[in-house]
Amino acid sequence: MRQLWNSAQPIHSLSEETLVPFLDKLRLGDLSMDTLEKVGAKINLNLEQLILPCLTTKDAPFHSIKIITPNRNQSDTIEPDSGPELDEYYRVEEKNIPKQHPWLLGYHLAKNKDEVIVTATAADTLTALDCLAVPAVCLPSGISNLPLATMAFLESFRKITLWLGHGVQGADCARAFARKLGEKRCRLIRSSEETPSALQCRMKGKNVAQVLKTALPMTHKSVTTFSSLRKDVYAEITQSSTVAGVRWRRFPVLSDLLKGHRRGELTVFTGPTGAGKTTFLSEYSLDLCMQDVRTLWGSFEIRNVRLAKMMLQQFSGLMLESETREMFNVVADEFEKLPMYFLAFHGQQDVTSVLEAMSYAVYVHDISHIVIDNLQFMMGTSSSEHSSMDRYYRQDQIIGSFRRFATDNNVHVTLVIHPRKEAMDELSASSIFGGAKASQEADNVLILQDKRTNDPTCRRKYLEVAKNRYAGDLGVMPLEFHKESLSFAPRNKRTASTKVAAAAAANNNNKVNQFTSSSLQSGRGRAQ
Numbered sequence: 001m002r003q004l005w006n007s008a009q010p011i012h013s014l015s016e017e018t019l020v021p022f023l024d025k026l027r028l029g030d031l032s033m034d035t036l037e038k039v040g041a042k043i044n045l046n047l048e049q050l051i052l053p054c055l056t057t058k059d060a061p062f063h064s065i066k067i068i069t070p071n072r073n074q075s076d077t078i079e080p081d082s083g084p085e086l087d088e089y090y091r092v093e094e095k096n097i098p099k100q101h102p103w104l105l106g107y108h109l110a111k112n113k114d115e116v117i118v119t120a121t122a123a124d125t126l127t128a129l130d131c132l133a134v135p136a137v138c139l140p141s142g143i144s145n146l147p148l149a150t151m152a153f154l155e156s157f158r159k160i161t162l163w164l165g166h167g168v169q170g171a172d173c174a175r176a177f178a179r180k181l182g183e184k185r186c187r188l189i190r191s192s193e194e195t196p197s198a199l200q201c202r203m204k205g206k207n208v209a210q211v212l213k214t215a216l217p218m219t220h221k222s223v224t225t226f227s228s229l230r231k232d233v234y235a236e237i238t239q240s241s242t243v244a245g246v247r248w249r250r251f252p253v254l255s256d257l258l259k260g261h262r263r264g265e266l267t268v269f270t271g272p273t274g275a276g277k278t279t280f281l282s283e284y285s286l287d288l289c290m291q292d293v294r295t296l297w298g299s300f301e302i303r304n305v306r307l308a309k310m311m312l313q314q315f316s317g318l319m320l321e322s323e324t325r326e327m328f329n330v331v332a333d334e335f336e337k338l339p340m341y342f343l344a345f346h347g348q349q350d351v352t353s354v355l356e357a358m359s360y361a362v363y364v365h366d367i368s369h370i371v372i373d374n375l376q377f378m379m380g381t382s383s384s385e386h387s388s389m390d391r392y393y394r395q396d397q398i399i400g401s402f403r404r405f406a407t408d409n410n411v412h413v414t415l416v417i418h419p420r421k422e423a424m425d426e427l428s429a430s431s432i433f434g435g436a437k438a439s440q441e442a443d444n445v446l447i448l449q450d451k452r453t454n455d456p457t458c459r460r461k462y463l464e465v466a467k468n469r470y471a472g473d474l475g476v477m478p479l480e481f482h483k484e485s486l487s488f489a490p491r492n493k494r495t496a497s498t499k500v501a502a503a504a505a506a507n508n509n510n511k512v513n514q515f516t517s518s519s520l521q522s523g524r525g526r527a528q
């Protein structure tokens with residue numbers, strides 16, 4: 001970082017003729033020199049980098065920088081907010097050095113002020129600083145998460161305007177961040193076509209100060225009106241693919257049926273004992289996590305070490321027992337970068353402690369998907385004095401609390417519930433243990449079917465979508481189990497991370513041949 005910084009040139013040392021065409025390439029041609037000087041920017045013309053230090057005070061040493069460059073790697077472009085006409089803008093890349101840090105770009109200008117605008121990109125912060133009297137800062141990890149250490153910097157502001165852009169996803173994150181920061185002091189500029197991010201507003205010729213005035217207080221969570229729903233309704237209509245959520249890469253049939261994995265929903269998952277529920281859910285959640293869906297796993301039945309080992313195998317597609325230590329390290333280094341967290345519970349647990357740990361993880365790690373395997377571990381030990389009615393009532397209460405948790409925290413909860421003992425060979429939504437509450441409360445009901453075939457040594461497994469509140473489509477996804485990689489995905493979708501494959505290649509490990517060319521093309525979607 002220091003080397004990059006020292007080899008860059010200060011803004012004042014460059015002529016306007018040099019500077020303006022360079023800034024134009026970054027879509028920042030309108031920026032004033034004054035703003036660039038204020039943030040302490042430097043430029044490396046050879047590397048085409050605009051370098052921005054994350055300062056806490058004007059003259060203090062800094063520990064991180066943000067770099068804006070023209071993006072030569074199209075797959076890393078930020079997803080457009082709206083309108084193909086702005087595609088050009090996204091051929092710009094922003095990165096952090098170091099990659100993870102808590103510092104806010106622009107903080108030294110906002111410190112001691114009453115009010116601040118929070119943006120998700122450095123370009124938006126620069127634009128806001130250029131156009132507005134209110135100071136602006138840029139989050140270290142964009143909309144991905146809001147680290148606790150960053151929240152400490154935002155503690156002193158009485159009024160915080162969250163202007164994160166990034167469409168529906170950005171609005172969801174802004175609501176989650178506002179809950180953490182205290183809704184009372186937060187206002188939201190809801191990303192839409194009329195009010196995208198600060199930079200896009202400027203590029204569209206909008207008056208950025210006027211857009212700031214459209215910021216609305218975060219409404220009370222129990223009271224709403226159509227006017228506050230209006231933009232969300234419009235987004236549902238116009239941005240259906242974003243609203244539909246994250247699609248599974250390994251399970252295209254599931255994606256086609258459910259349309260995607262959305263925040264705020266409850267999925268109830270069932271299947272016969274030993275059918276492979278945990279194995280399937282491990283891969284189902286891993287697939288999403290590899291696309292940056294921040295995941296918390298509550299495995300009460302199998303130990304976290306075993307679960308993580310299974311995930312590692314599914315992640316790499318390799319049977320790690322027969323691999324070298326070096327290969328384990330390559331895979332583990334990549335796996336460690338995933339936003340995957342585990343609840344350290346095992347065996348019977350009190351539901352209140354589980355919900356408390358879930359709240360903590362949502363707050364601290366910005367979790368958006370929680371897998372609970374399985375609900376029976378919160379029911380207490382079964383004893384003869386508990387009638388089945390008591391147990392049904394208890395289960396309904398627990399399901400109700402997970403349902404509320406998913407809605408209130410805008411988190412997707414996938415909850416495993418065992419079927420009734422007397423359930424037949426083919427299960428249905430009514431075979432789920434307990435009353436009808438589970439299937440009523442769930443947005444999705446997924447059943448791992450394990451059917452006998454004429455050949456007694458062979459069983460046919462498939463995943464049945466028995467309820468689908470969002471899209472309504474019901475159907476089945478055949479499952480093809482691959483023992484080495486513990487994968488249920490179709491052969492051509494059993495993918496390894498691009499980085500694992502590349503690192504393995506660099507290690508000159510002969511197992512690299514196991515990674516097919518298709519797996520090389522399908523690593524993680526968005527960079528962390």
Ligand SMILES: Nc1ncnc2c1ncn2[C@@H]1O[C@H](COP(=O)(O)OP(=O)(O)OP(=O)(O)O)[C@@H](O)[C@H]1O
Binds near residue numbers: 275278280486
């Ligand atoms: N389709 C399959 N074919 C053969 N073995 C499988 C298949 N799916 C999973 N397994 C293996 O069966 C064992 C049990 O799988 P898993 O723990 O995922 O089942 P489960 O349904 O979660 O079990 P439980 O009902 O006890 O919670 C594991 O060793 C797993 O590797």
